[in-house]
Amino acid sequence: MTGLVSLTLGQRCEVRLEAAPMNLVSRELTMQLREALKRVAQHEDARVVVLSSAGDRTFCAGSDIAEFEGLHGQGAEGKLLLEKLVYRQLAVLEVPVIAAIEGHALGGGLELALSCDIRVASEHSKLGLPELRLGVVPGSGGTQRLARVVGLGRAKEMILLGELITAERAEQIGLVNRVVPSGQALTIAREMADEVAARGPLAVRHAKRLIDASLDRPLDEGMALELDASEDVFSSADMLEGARAFKDKRAPRFTGR
The missing domain is CATH 3.90.226.10 (2-enoyl-CoA Hydratase; Chain A, domain 1)
Structure with a gap:
């Protein structure tokens, strides 16, 4: 451009x-x-x-x-x-x-x-x-x-x-x-x-969205959104890759999935 x-x-x-x-x-x-x-x-x-x-x-x-x-x-x-x-x-x-x-x-x-x-x-x-x-x-x-x-x-x-x-x-x-x-x-x-x-892209996107949402939502509602996001992340391949990389003492290779 x-x-x-x-x-x-x-x-x-x-x-x-x-x-x-x-x-x-x-x-x-x-x-x-x-x-x-x-x-x-x-x-x-x-x-x-x-x-x-x-x-x-x-x-x-x-x-x-x-x-x-x-x-x-x-x-x-x-x-x-x-x-x-x-x-x-x-x-x-x-x-x-x-x-x-x-x-x-x-x-x-x-x-x-x-x-x-x-x-x-x-x-x-x-x-x-x-x-x-x-x-x-x-x-x-x-x-x-x-x-x-x-x-x-x-x-x-x-x-x-x-x-x-x-x-x-x-x-x-x-x-x-x-x-x-x-x-x-x-x-x-x-x-x-x-x-x-270099961070998990799925987790990064959720984190940005949740932080922005915290400005205009009651705490309980924000906590519920956080739980939903955490469940999504824990069902991802990135979560498994992050845990395995930590165990193997290597840099993770996140894919955003």
């Missing part, structure tokens, strides 16, 4: 924004991202995804502000609905997604990263949702996903003040999982992805 989004398929799939230096979220980029994620979802060998971007200045600076005037009135609805659709498409992929944040993640760029399961940021990155400074609200999941990651108080502080925070501060509040030296975000994200890909 060429253009504003590139895609590499494999057990570790890689989706890359190719609109450096700012990697702005245009309609065309969003459409290409939609197609890339569709292909990942259809790729039977996929076990994990790494989301990154070209350049080292900005992971994604969000929407092109120059387009805002043309979106006045109902024009914004189509843009926001498309972004919500694609960001949700990313969030609900069956396999885990790791964001490699090299440079700043602002506005829609941070909302894109929030749709991922794990976030790795380089030490020079800054993150924030400055939309209120422009008279608009975070409209692609920021008001919903941020609080689920950092809590209501931190989310309100970030959104209402619109301040950018350092990668170090982002790690302190749980917004990013790891801070790494400049230029190393993609390398570390790939290493983490390969660790995930």
Whole structure:
């Protein structure tokens, strides 16, 4: 795939924004991202995804502000609905997604990263949702996903003040999982992805689904879902392979069945 989004398929799939230096979220980029994620979802060998971007200045600076005037009135609805659709498409992929944040993640760029399961940021990155400074609200999941990651108080502080925070501060509040030296975000994200890909793929998919489900379900219901998933895993060939590999002191060869 060429253009504003590139895609590499494999057990570790890689989706890359190719609109450096700012990697702005245009309609065309969003459409290409939609197609890339569709292909990942259809790729039977996929076990994990790494989301990154070209350049080292900005992971994604969000929407092109120059387009805002043309979106006045109902024009914004189509843009926001498309972004919500694609960001949700990313969030609900069956396999885990790791964001490699090299440079700043602002506005829609941070909302894109929030749709991922794990976030790795380089030490020079800054993150924030400055939309209120422009008279608009975070409209692609920021008001919903941020609080689920950092809590209501931190989310309100970030959104209402619109301040950018350092990668170090982002790690302190749980917004990013790891801070790494400049230029190393993609390398570390790939290493983490390969660790995930080496795990039992059936169990990994169940684990992601169950963790996400825990956010909006009563504990008893979540425990019941966990039991169902465990029964499914214990009836799989992967479970037997994992147990035999442990006994034989070798690396397991999981097949996802």
